[in-house]
Amino acid sequence: MTDDVLLHLVEPAAWRAALSAGSIAPAPEGFVHLSAPGQVHLPAQRLFPGRRDLALLVIDPARLPDPVRWEPGHPDDPAGSRFPHLYGPLPTSSVVAVLPYRPPTPAELPAPGDALARAVALYTSVPVRRAVGVGDVPGGVAVLDPDFPHSRDNNRLVLTRPVTAAAVETAAEEVGGNAGWPHLAALLTWPGAGTVAAELATRGWTAEELVLMGRPTALPVPGTTVRAEVVDQREVQDLWDRGWRRDLASLGDRLEPVARQLVGREQLNDRVVAVTDVVVREHGRVVAAAQLRVDGATAAVESVMTDPDVRGRGYGDAVLARVLELAAAAGCDLVVLEAAGEDWPRHWYARRGFTVLGSTWSVDRPA
Missing domain, CATH: 3.20.170.20 (Protein of unknown function DUF952)
Structure with missing residues (x-):
């Protein structure tokens, strides 16, 4: 403190x-x-x-x-x-x-001046503030939203203080069982949480490192020849829907309700933080997008996405540049994001001025 x-x-x-x-x-x-x-x-x-x-x-x-x-x-x-x-x-x-x-x-x-602590505060605070229900559990809270049961971001444990793998599992089973979660999920954010995530992996959980990256808004915005436009969020939903259906095609008959909920949950964020969606179009169709969430002097970049068939045309740079400009205009001095630890986007962001601040861990398993 x-x-x-x-x-x-x-x-x-x-x-x-x-x-x-x-x-x-x-x-x-x-x-x-x-x-x-x-x-x-x-x-x-x-x-x-x-x-x-x-x-x-x-x-x-x-x-x-x-x-x-x-x-x-x-x-x-x-x-x-x-x-x-x-x-x-x-x-x-x-x-x-x-x-x-x-x-x-x-x-x-x-x-x-603690960029990591500010990033962790944002990623642990927003889920609690937008939740329909919040309950205390060892190490933090459980957030619940029965309208979006397939969204693990909206139904999981958010743990900010050290607990054991057994405590995570017990709390998730108790809360998830009572709430009817299809998956048990938790976000582990304290320093050294990777050890608990690794132990949970031996118990049948999937553990993913989320690399927290940050960028001062004082840095020059990356150059781009394409200009992204600010739109109503409803104009982005078709792009999101296409993306989720590609990523979750293996769900088969279960895909429809899951994709619908993952798109529908996005409107909840603007109730607690200032959300702006920006897009690039080709022939009138939205083919790339990003979202900016402003929470005081800290902003988060979310949902950066480009249709696979138009990648390599600078659209990712265009939407990123626009949200960085908007963050600076809103008075933010720090922009943060989460990147999967084992995926390529973290390196793409690093080339655009984002540096690694630290890591959190997302863990889940079927209920």
């Missing part, structure tokens, strides 16, 4: 609105109420008693354009307490991470 940050609690819908507006407006008193890391439980208990669905904004004070004054808080606070008050709007670009606030579990606060 770092003490070099300030915090602000906000309801998820208010944070999503702030991402669109670019800032959080001051309260009627003329300032935004902030807290130091050791204080945030006081306004949480007073303003949001019993709530575990709030978003905890981790703020870099150096990015605030207006003064912060340490002043007395509520009369019921401990004697002598002083709280940071921001006398001006809170820019979303000052928020280096957004975490689920789930007391009494302590939140791990990324330092503003």
Whole structure:
């Protein structure tokens, strides 16, 4: 945990609105109420008693354009307490991470300059914030969405603290059995989690390393002669559908509901982060696409895809360049992505300025 940050609690819908507006407006008193890391439980208990669905904004004070004054808080606070008050709007670009606030579990606060911690925070936070149901399990939480049972991203354990392989398996079997998961799945994100993933592989699980890569937006955007356009997400769905049907053709009769759910789940992300989809067309047909998800000063590149029959024409560079431009315009200083550890895209991204930050592990097996 770092003490070099300030915090602000906000309801998820208010944070999503702030991402669109670019800032959080001051309260009627003329300032935004902030807290130091050791204080945030006081306004949480007073303003949001019993709530575990709030978003905890981790703020870099150096990015605030207006003064912060340490002043007395509520009369019921401990004697002598002083709280940071921001006398001006809170820019979303000052928020280096957004975490689920789930007391009494302590939140791990990324330092503003810790790109790996910020990437892990994003990839573990978004699934929790968009989930229909969240439950505590050893090492983290289980996220559930019964509308999309075939999406492992929406129905799995998200584990941020060390646990044993046996504990992962037991929790997954209990939660997945009660929820009717067709697959048991977990994301393991703590340092050294690869050892547990390897042990789970000996127990019949599939284990995949996810390499986290990052790129400062200050780097020049890769050059391209093709310009990608921003579109409504519905225009990308046919490309996604074609891709999933190619990848999952071996499912046979089970393909239809799985492909439909994997495409349909995408609309959930824009409820908690700012999502922009960009595409390249040939003869009016979408043949390449990428998605940008902005969550304060950190953005993620997702769903970079090109139809196989048009690869080699620079369309991947075009959609990547456009989302990098959009991330910089949104005030992000860091763009991150996940790449399969044993697949070629990680090398493609490395040639375009992304560097390896660390790894997480995705594990799953049939229920």
